[in-house]
Amino acid sequence: MEILSWTIQLAFVPAMSPLFIGIVRKIKALMQNRQGADIFQPYRDLRKLFHKDEVISQDASWIFSLAPYLVFATTLIIGAGIPIFTLFFGSIIPSDFLALIYLLAFGTFWLALSGIDVGSSFGGFGSSREMTLSAIAEGGLIFSVLSLSILSHTTNLFGISSFILSLGFSRFAIVIGLAFFAFLIALLAENSRFPFDNPATHLELTMVHEAMILEYSGKRLALMEWAAANKFLIFILLAANLFFPWGIAGSLGIISILSALGILTAKILILCAFVGILESTIAKYRFFRLPDLLFTSFVISAIVIELIIQIQ
Amino acid sequence: MPNIISIQFGFLGLFISLGVGAVGSLIFRNNDRLSNWWGNLSAIAGSIFGIISSLSIITSGNIFSYNIPTSFPLLSVSLKVDALSAFFIFVISLISLFASIYAIGYVKHFYKKYNIGSLEFFYNIFIAGMMLVVSAHQALFFLISWEIMSAASYFLVIFERKEKENIKAGAIYFIMTHMGTAFIISLFLILYKFTGSFDFETIKNSAALIPSLALNTIFILGLIGFGAKAGIIPLHIWLPNAHPAAPSHVSALMSGVMIKTGIYMLIRLFWDMLPHDTFWWGIAVLIIGSVSSILGVLYALTEHDIKKLLAYHSIENIGIILLGFGSALTFYSLGLNSLAILGIIASLFHILNHAVFKALLFLGAGSVVSQTHTRNIEEYGGLIKLMPYTGLFFLIGSMAISALPPFNGFASEWLTFQALFQGMQTLNTVARGVFILAAGSLAFTGGLAAACFVKAFGITFLARPRSEKAKHAKESGISLRIGMAGLAILALLFGIFSGPISSLLSKIAGGESPLISENYGMQLKNGFATVSMPAIFIILVLALASVVVAVFIAAGKRKIKNGITWDCGSDLSPRMEITSTGFARSIITIFGGILKPTRQTDVEYHDANMRYFPKFKNISLGINDVYSAYIYGPLEKTAEAIANAARKIQSGNINAYIFYIFIVLIALLLFAV
Numbered sequence: 001m002e003i004l005s006w007t008i009q010l011a012f013v014p015a016m017s018p019l020f021i022g023i024v025r026k027i028k029a030l031m032q033n034r035q036g037a038d039i040f041q042p043y044r045d046l047r048k049l050f051h052k053d054e055v056i057s058q059d060a061s062w063i064f065s066l067a068p069y070l071v072f073a074t075t076l077i078i079g080a081g082i083p084i085f086t087l088f089f090g091s092i093i094p095s096d097f098l099a100l101i102y103l104l105a106f107g108t109f110w111l112a113l114s115g116i117d118v119g120s121s122f123g124g125f126g127s128s129r130e131m132t133l134s135a136i137a138e139g140g141l142i143f144s145v146l147s148l149s150i151l152s153h154t155t156n157l158f159g160i161s162s163f164i165l166s167l168g169f170s171r172f173a174i175v176i177g178l179a180f181f182a183f184l185i186a187l188l189a190e191n192s193r194f195p196f197d198n199p200a201t202h203l204e205l206t207m208v209h210e211a212m213i214l215e216y217s218g219k220r221l222a223l224m225e226w227a228a229a230n231k232f233l234i235f236i237l238l239a240a241n242l243f244f245p246w247g248i249a250g251s252l253g254i255i256s257i258l259s260a261l262g263i264l265t266a267k268i269l270i271l272c273a274f275v276g277i278l279e280s281t282i283a284k285y286r287f288f289r290l291p292d293l294l295f296t297s298f299v300i301s302a303i304v305i306e307l308i309i310q311i312q
Numbered sequence: 313m314p315n316i317i318s319i320q321f322g323f324l325g326l327f328i329s330l331g332v333g334a335v336g337s338l339i340f341r342n343n344d345r346l347s348n349w350w351g352n353l354s355a356i357a358g359s360i361f362g363i364i365s366s367l368s369i370i371t372s373g374n375i376f377s378y379n380i381p382t383s384f385p386l387l388s389v390s391l392k393v394d395a396l397s398a399f400f401i402f403v404i405s406l407i408s409l410f411a412s413i414y415a416i417g418y419v420k421h422f423y424k425k426y427n428i429g430s431l432e433f434f435y436n437i438f439i440a441g442m443m444l445v446v447s448a449h450q451a452l453f454f455l456i457s458w459e460i461m462s463a464a465s466y467f468l469v470i471f472e473r474k475e476k477e478n479i480k481a482g483a484i485y486f487i488m489t490h491m492g493t494a495f496i497i498s499l500f501l502i503l504y505k506f507t508g509s510f511d512f513e514t515i516k517n518s519a520a521l522i523p524s525l526a527l528n529t530i531f532i533l534g535l536i537g538f539g540a541k542a543g544i545i546p547l548h549i550w551l552p553n554a555h556p557a558a559p560s561h562v563s564a565l566m567s568g569v570m571i572k573t574g575i576y577m578l579i580r581l582f583w584d585m586l587p588h589d590t591f592w593w594g595i596a597v598l599i600i601g602s603v604s605s606i607l608g609v610l611y612a613l614t615e616h617d618i619k620k621l622l623a624y625h626s627i628e629n630i631g632i633i634l635l636g637f638g639s640a641l642t643f644y645s646l647g648l649n650s651l652a653i654l655g656i657i658a659s660l661f662h663i664l665n666h667a668v669f670k671a672l673l674f675l676g677a678g679s680v681v682s683q684t685h686t687r688n689i690e691e692y693g694g695l696i697k698l699m700p701y702t703g704l705f706f707l708i709g710s711m712a713i714s715a716l717p718p719f720n721g722f723a724s725e726w727l728t729f730q731a732l733f734q735g736m737q738t739l740n741t742v743a744r745g746v747f748i749l750a751a752g753s754l755a756f757t758g759g760l761a762a763a764c765f766v767k768a769f770g771i772t773f774l775a776r777p778r779s780e781k782a783k784h785a786k787e788s789g790i791s792l793r794i795g796m797a798g799l800a801i802l803a804l805l806f807g808i809f810s811g812p813i814s815s816l817l818s819k820i821a822g823g824e825s826p827l828i829s830e831n832y833g834m835q836l837k838n839g840f841a842t843v844s845m846p847a848i849f850i851i852l853v854l855a856l857a858s859v860v861v862a863v864f865i866a867a868g869k870r871k872i873k874n875g876i877t878w879d880c881g882s883d884l885s886p887r888m889e890i891t892s893t894g895f896a897r898s899i900i901t902i903f904g905g906i907l908k909p910t911r912q913t914d915v916e917y918h919d920a921n922m923r924y925f926p927k928f929k930n931i932s933l934g935i936n937d938v939y940s941a942y943i944y945g946p947l948e949k950t951a952e953a954i955a956n957a958a959r960k961i962q963s964g965n966i967n968a969y970i971f972y973i974f975i976v977l978i979a980l981l982l983f984a985v
Contacts, residue, residue, distance in 0.1 A: 050867045057877040059776050059884075061696045063707075069863070073855035094833070096843045098726055099717055103848070105762055106716040112766045116890065119693075119775030120877045124890025131766050132898045135759030142755045150737060155841040215877060219867040223859075291902045302748050305736060309744065 001252050008257075009089055013079025013237070017229035018042035020236065020272050027276030028200075042229065046222050054218030057118040067114035068216065068223035074107040075230035082234060083161040083241040085260040086249040090158030097145045097155050101138070104190070107227070108134050115212030126211025133189050133196060133208065133290065140297030141186035147179045147304040148242055151312070157242065165245040171311065179304045180243040185297035187235040191228070194278060195285040195293070233268075240267040319376050322365025323393070326405075327440060329358035334436035341429020348419045351432025355412040355439055362405030362443065369398035370820065377449070386510055387456075392449035395820040396584065400446040400576050403664055406802075407568045407671045408439050411561040414675050414795025417788065418561055421682050422472075431471055435562065438464035442565075445573045451500040451510035458496070458573075462489045465570060468562045469554045481553035488540055488550040495537030496577075499530050516585040527586060531593055534581055535600070542574030542630050545604045546939050551627060552611070556619030556687065560678020561795075563619060567626040568671035572663050575633055582641065583656070591743075594642030598746050601638050602753040605631025609760040610903055613767070613896040614935050617687045618677045621768055622670065625713060628757060629666040632728060633659045635750050639731040642743055649823060650837070651734050656821035657814055658727035664813075665720040665806055669712035672799035676706035679792050680772060683785035689771050689892050691781055696773035698785045703773045705796040710765035712803040715758050718849035720803050723810030727834070729754060730841055760899065767895045778886040810834060810845045893933055900935070908936035 022039035029036020056064065081095040108130065115127035149155045151172065152163030164176065189196045192209035199209065213224045241248060247263030249256040285293070333354025340347040369376060377392040393401065415435070419428060441461030448454035466489070470482035504510055506526055507518040522530075536547065543551040551571070555563045578597075582588050608628030615621040636659030643652035679702045680695060681687055696703035712719035732754065735747030777783045787793075806813060811829035818825030828835045833844030877884060900909050914930040917923045961972070 050863075051870070053871040053873060055873045055875045058874045059694070059877055061694075061703075061774060063696065063774060069856055069859050073852065073859045076855050076859065077851050094842045094844055094847070096726075096841055098729055098841075099722075099843050099848060102715060102717050102722055102758070103852075105714070105759070106711075109711065109714060109716060109762055109766060113770055113774065116766070116770035117774040118877045119884070119886075119889045120879075121888045121890065122878075124770075124775075124895065127766060127770065128890060128895045128898060131763035131895075132902070135756065135763045135899065136902065138759035139752055139755045143752065146733065146751075150733070153838075153840060155733075218870055218872075219863055222867075223863065287898065288901060298752065302752060305748060306744070309737060 001254065001257075005086060005088060005252055005257065008261075009084055009086075010080045012084050013230050013233050014076060014226070017079075017233040018046060018226065020233055020268060021229045023269065024272050024276045024279075027273055028280050031277060031280035042225075046226055049217075049222035049225070050219050052218045054220060056217075056220075057120075057215050059119045060117050060215070063110075064114050064117040064215075065220070067110045067117075068220040068227070070110045071107045071114075072223045072227040072230070074103050075227045075234065078103055078234055079230055081157075082237055083158050083245070083248065084237060085257060085264050086252065087158050087162045087165075088249070088252055090156060090162065093158070095157045097149060097157055097160075098142070100157070101142055101145070104231070105134070105138070107231070111212055111224075114216075118215040120215060122207075122211040122214050126208055126214070129208045129287065130192075130212060133294070136291050136294040137186045137189040137297070140182050140294055140301055141190065143298055143301030143305065144179050144183040144186060145238075145242065147182075147301055147308055148176070150305055151176075151308050157238070161241050161245040161248060164242065165248060172308070175304050175307045175311070176243055178300055178307075180239065182297040182300040182304065183239060183243065185293055187239060188275075188278075189290070189294060191232045191235060193232075193275060195282055196290055198284055236268055236271045239271055240264065319365050319368055319372075319374060320378075322361050322368070323376060323378075323391075325361035326358050326365065326443065329354045329361060330436045330440040330443075333358065334433045334440070337429045337432030337436070339429075341427055341433075344423040344428040347429040347432050348416065348423075351428075351436055352412045352416045352419070355408055355415075355436055358436075358439065359405040359409035359412065362401050363409065366393070366398040366402040366405065369393055370395055370402065370816065373819075379449075387452045388450055388511075390450035390453055390511065391444075391447045392512070393447045395822070396576075396579065397447045399660060399664075399817075399820050400572065401443055403572065403667045404439065404442050404446070404569050407565060407667050407799075410795045410798045411564045411671060411675065412795075413798070414564075414678075414792050415559075415561040417791035418559070418678055418682060420789075422559070426471060426473075431468070431559070434464045434467045434471075438468060438562070438565070438570075441465075442570060442573060446576050449512045451503070451512070451515075454512075455493070455497065455500070458493065461570065461573065462493070465554075465558075465562075465566060468566075469558045471559055471562075472557070475557075477553075478557040481550075481557040485550040485554035488547070492537045492540030492547075495533045495540075499533040499537060499581075502526055502530055502533070512580075512585060519586050522586070524590070528590065530586070531582060531590070534578060535596070538574040538577045539600070540574070542571050542578075542634075543604075543627050544600050544630060544634070545607050545627060546943055548604075548608075548627050549939050549944065552615075552620045552623040555623040555626070555674075556617060560619070560674055560681065563622075563678070564671035564674035567623060567674055568667040571626060571630060572633075572667065575630070575637070575659070575663060579637065579656070579659075583637075588641055589645045591642070591645040591740075594638050594640070594645055595742065595746050597634050597638030597641055598750045599638075601631045601634030602750045603631070604628065604634065605757045606753045606760075607906070609757050609764060610899075610907055611935075613760065613764050613899055614907060614909075616689050616892040618680065618689050618692075618768065618772065619674070619687055621689075621764070622673050622677060625673075625761070625764070626666075626670060628761065629662065629670065629713075632725065632754065632757065633662045633666065635659075635754060636662060636724075636728045636731055638750070639728075639735050639747070642735065642746075643731075643738075646738060646740060646743065648734075648738070650826045651731065653818060653821045653823040654727070654734065654826040654836075655731040657817045657825070657827065658724060658731050660817045660820060661727055661810070661814055662724035665712070665724045665803075668799055668802050668806060669709045669719075669721060672705060672709040672796060672803060673713065675792070675796050675799065676702055676709060679788040679796065680706075680785070682788065684779075684781045686779075686781055689768065691779040692772040693778035693782050693886060693889065694774070694776045695782060695785055698782075699773075699787045701787060701793045702796065705793075705800045706773065707769055708800040708803055710769045712807070714762040714765050716762070718804070718807045718845050718852060720806035720810065723807050723814075723834070723845055725754070725758060726843055727814065730836060734836075734840070763899060764896070767892055771890070771892045771895065775889045776884070776886055778889065804849075808832075808846050808849050897933070908938060910934045910936055 112127035115123035197208040249260035337347040337351035444457035540547040612624035640655030712721040732751040811832040815829040835842040
């Protein structure tokens, strides 16, 4: 049983992330009255890319070649270090949330470097925008998780999850909801989603993530796309398991694992549906309006922290 | 005890080496090569003595003290090296060691242009001065050491004297540092008035005699005097000019170590010597730290002079160090002693880490500047292919300063964050608000620093060369590479072994440690947070290796073709790459309210009367210097007005002067009665 749980814990994010990207795309297609591609299409895309030859710019250095591996590896580590379906690993994996956020920043750092490395005009601007957004999103991201961490007296994500679970529906529900809102803004910004970026275009002037990986092809492009999918699922999992940890398994029985996985899937689907519907119903913001949103996220989190300390 | 004797021998060796280095390089000043080797080898020897003896003090807990009275009243040559001083001696020696190794090769490009003998003389004196500052135990002797350090560094700043800018930078530095010294002198005079002594030990023992008004005055004087040396905003204006002007290995020492002597004295005075339970002190330091950190990094983003950019990052990091120290003071005044130790550990650890990665970055920048002969990063580009080692080391420094795990910057920022997080949970409302502000500014600082170093590294080393100068760069010599490699390895090692290091630092902080270091990790005793840096490092390496292997198995047979970057159908030119100004522009626009960006457009037309066809357009983007406009400008005007008014009593009439003397005499007599 333990081996199975470990396998799920380690492999869940990379194995399932393309599926949920497919589901978001399907929801968007349905919202636009299109049939859309099959939800397994991202897997086929990855497979196709892994079997293609690669073109690397002659201006690129080893940074460009190494970056996809590093970016993907950081998402693997973070994906294995967060609560997924059980709290069993809490005592084994010291998943300090600051360490995870800074590991994410590690990935972003390399992603941005790879965008500059080829010397195209797109990549540089993509990197500039990515670093701008992620720098300003960092405050809201750290503070929204910090508010939960202060509530539960630990920075361990598993500990936060189990504390919020034990809290049930309490007087903290509203502040947790506020913190969730702040986290959601950071989620959208970090994953280049609406209203921050349009993940579906290559040639929009406003593009962020796609601009940085424009020069990649073949297996390295596959790794970059996959890493982006992993990052999306990581944030969705954090949203699901930190703010609404109900249904997460406390023990390692087969039944509890299965039911936990079932409930988890339902929660992820709801969040994916939310992202899909949001992307279909609102327009992308102008770049210089985005900081307002991100500072809002930070200020809300700061207020939540003060409220939590007051109520405690 | 043999240990104490060997420590004494070590310190003797330290100062003798530096002295021999200084005098010897002057003697050999006509031979560039000889004085270069002589001066730097002595500095290396001195640094090794310093490292060994300071480490043995830290580990053994012994105290080295040395005292000879002089024939001058109130002055005695009094040294005392306790754990805190030993820690700073260790940091100074460590950075001097690698900077001196680097210098052996780096100084070569000054041969025949400037006098190497005088460079090495002041270099050795400068290091010795810093060592004396952190070990002096008597106020007057301290002031003399402080002056030796400041004067020597002034001469190093203006070493490349053929460039006018450097002379001006030196002048600003000279004025600011002496303004600071004036505050420090008044501080010690107040201490003397109430304790009757210049000896640090006596001052410490009779500190209870000082009334609280005087204490608060001393705190403000100290904050200004030592803050000017540390480069806190708004006393920083000399720093971004002076540090870039000096030769790069000296910049590394100034930015990495010298500004920390200001912090050392703040800790020595307001943590060790004087009673420090005043609540607002900590709050003030926290606010100054927040402002310095966030403004420092924002100004760094606006820079495209690589050494100025790094200098502004020093202001940012001094801010982070002060966040740790400020939380320590605040916790202490609230009676939370164990958390106060956490704050001190965080700030000491960041002092060490910043010294390592900032020195590394300055050495990397020096290596680039010596090849391209420009400090403007808009003229770099593609250097990682021409200077692979420098590129790698600069990248490691960039990741460390951006607080990316597993490098050392993350470890100390993590500790600082923990101190601030603990502070947010205190009962005092004011403290809580300030801690939230401080943690917020630290969070934004981390993200902005990463953005700034993507810019600095990306524009300098990646893509295609942007100028002819960058095309002809070659990798620097072996000694430069050794100097940088040593610091790069330390940046990684200090990150991985942050657990043992932080528990060693808790010994220096002198109190019960709030940290548990289990399995090389760091854990708060109250169980709030745990992080294991070795685990992060090992997992990162393993994950990277397994991804590489897996991808190789899955897609290893696929061919890789080299092509040109997508050029949209036109010819690729360096102008298509993003510039440093362009990269940072969106952040500058967002923070426009603080940075006050300026934009000036010059257009020249083919026909000045018919203004339709522009010949060329020139847009200069910059930022307003609010400090000169609103602080130093008015200050200068006021000083001038006062001086003009005072001139009126200078009548030139000797009778008038005798009259003045008479009045003063009467006044003094009345005052004395």
